[in-house]
Amino acid sequence: MERTYDFIVVGAGPAGCVLASRLAESAAKPSVLLLEAGGSNVELTDLSADERFNIAFKAESPLNWGYQVSHDGRDIDYSRGKGLGGSTAINFCGWVTGPSADYDEWARLVDDEALNWENAKRHLESIVHLHPRVPREFEGDIRPSPGHGTTGPIHLTYGTEWQQSVHDVFTAAEQCGLGVNADVNDGHPIGMGIGSVCIHEGLRINAADAFLSSPPENLTILAMSTVSAVMLDKSTATGVRCVDGREFLAKGCVILSGGAINTPQLLQLSGIGPKEFLEPVGVPVKHELTQVGRNLQDHCFSVAGIVVQGEGDRIANQSPSPMGWFKLPALRQSREFADLPLETQRHLDTASVPDWELVTHTPLFDVVPTAEGEQIMTAMAILENPQSRGTVSLKSRDPLTAPSIDPKFLSHAYDRRALTEAFKAMLQYLQAPVWKSKTVRCLGWPTDDSDAAILDELKTRLASSWHMCGTARMGACVDSDFRLFGIDKLRVADMSVCPFVPNNHTQSTAYIIGAIAAEKIVSFYNLSHPTNQSKL
Secondary structure, three states: OOOEEEEEEEOOOHHHHHHHHHHHHOOOOOOEEEEOOOOOOHHHOOOOOHHHHHHOOOOOOOOEOOOEEEEOOEEEEOOOEOOOOHHHHOOOOEEEOOOHHHHHHHHHHHOOHHHOHHHHHHHHHHHEEEOOOOOHHHOOOOOOOOOOOEOOOEEEEOOOOOOHHHHHHHHHHHHOOOOEOOOOOOOOOEEEEEOEEOEEOOEEOOHHHHHOOOOOOOEEEEOOOOEEEEEEEOOEEEEEEEOOOOEEEEEEEEEEOOHHHHHHHHHHHOOEEOHHHHHHHOOOOOEEOOOOOOOEEOOEEEEEEEEEEOOOOOOOOOOOOEEEEEOOHHHHOOHHHHOOOHHHHHHHOOOOOOOEEEEEOOOOOOOOOOOOOEEEEEEEEEEOOOOOOEEEEOOOOOOOOOOEEEOOOOOOHHHHHHHHHHHHHHHHHHOOHHHHOOEEEEEOOOOOOOHHHHHHHHHOOOEEOOOOEOOOOEOOOEOOOOEEOOOEOEEEOOHHHOOOOOOOEOHHHHHHHHHHHHHHHHHHOOOOOOHHHOOO
8 A cells, every 4th residue: 555645634534624625635645544543434425314313423423523521510511423424414404604704704804805705605615515495485584595505415304294384483583682693604693594405305314425535646544543643753744644653745735624522632642742742641741832622612501391282293203403503682781791802892892793603493302201192392592702721631641541621611601601692682582472372391490590590500501512623723723724833744624723712613714724725735836737837
């Protein structure tokens, strides 16, 4: 087997799949090696809905790294996809792009217009193929705006099961003054709507399906290949070493796309990171980069529900899942908001940037017994713009030992205030007349309406949205060309580079990162020209 390649990409999640594919497809036809710790997942590519829970989330699933974190004495699932496709092989398939202002803020923070909304939107159009059909009776609620991609490999639909309770979701939003949004993916997500899903003709569309199904001859894909270290010659990356001893060399560069948990772990295993993370486990410090593994951000959420009488359809598991993004006027008047840095306040005040997300029709109370004729209506209040910052650090120098992950949920006063206000707003939503007339009892509600009682209650079911990011933050660990500071020929292209967690469901951002990184690398190495003109 060939041991030297022009480019080595580590990690076959959404960013890695796009990146490896587009590098290999460039005019120079460089040799590209894509390494993935997990399996090929070929026999599992049709997973969607209930089947996902039966396979991807069972103990020791081959599809899942199975990470856990602790918070307030509780274990919280911190699932990460494993195998070709990464987390796109196990996620909820939701496709949400978030506010345009997030990308513009990212571009401002790193002083690079390549990260702004217009450029992100251009890449989105090349990635997705939206099938905009919705049932006739819902056309007044869901109307995709022009400009969505129609030729990309990621097929998006609006789901297949549309029942009366979805109408009730929009009615409740209007009754509560939250409003409705006919296209939450147009860069302005404020209002109740429905996100599209990566499911087409009954099948999940993951990153490997979309970008690796027919790889060119110059793209080599090796599954079951866990990388244990980036090999360094002084301050230059020369290749990677796998846990089984295999070594691969890169003439151009090594690109890490393992995600917000595995990328900082691999950097630290390679001797790159804060010395206080490396020295306790006996890893020699080769390049001290203090922010590797810091700045972990994630969308945490909590849930409540109501038991309703007389519903004729299945509320809990139907597709699509209604979701909406909203402002919290009371939050703007709080001391916690006033204490934020002025630049943060300015961004949060932008019209398209939400304070919280509401998701309904989830299976989170399925274990609760109900009487005949009763259905459970569940709602999630998801914290947007979290200010808490966690860490990813080594437990051991053994690459097969999971790292220590501490998201530090609700450690910042703003997050506690914001999620408390969001939970209040969610409870008000669940008391809208369209629901109240059918409600039999409530699930997961606080003992009283005080802020303290609400915070105590929401903490008992606090969970992760699995939107972790920021652990190799652009501006602190990498530049806007995804190059790691202080190490030549080493780049990072995955959700770990995000300076802040975007207000969306993050798989769309991961695809965008892969596309932007590929474009920049193609330009840097002059790969848009034949081989004899490239800089390899």
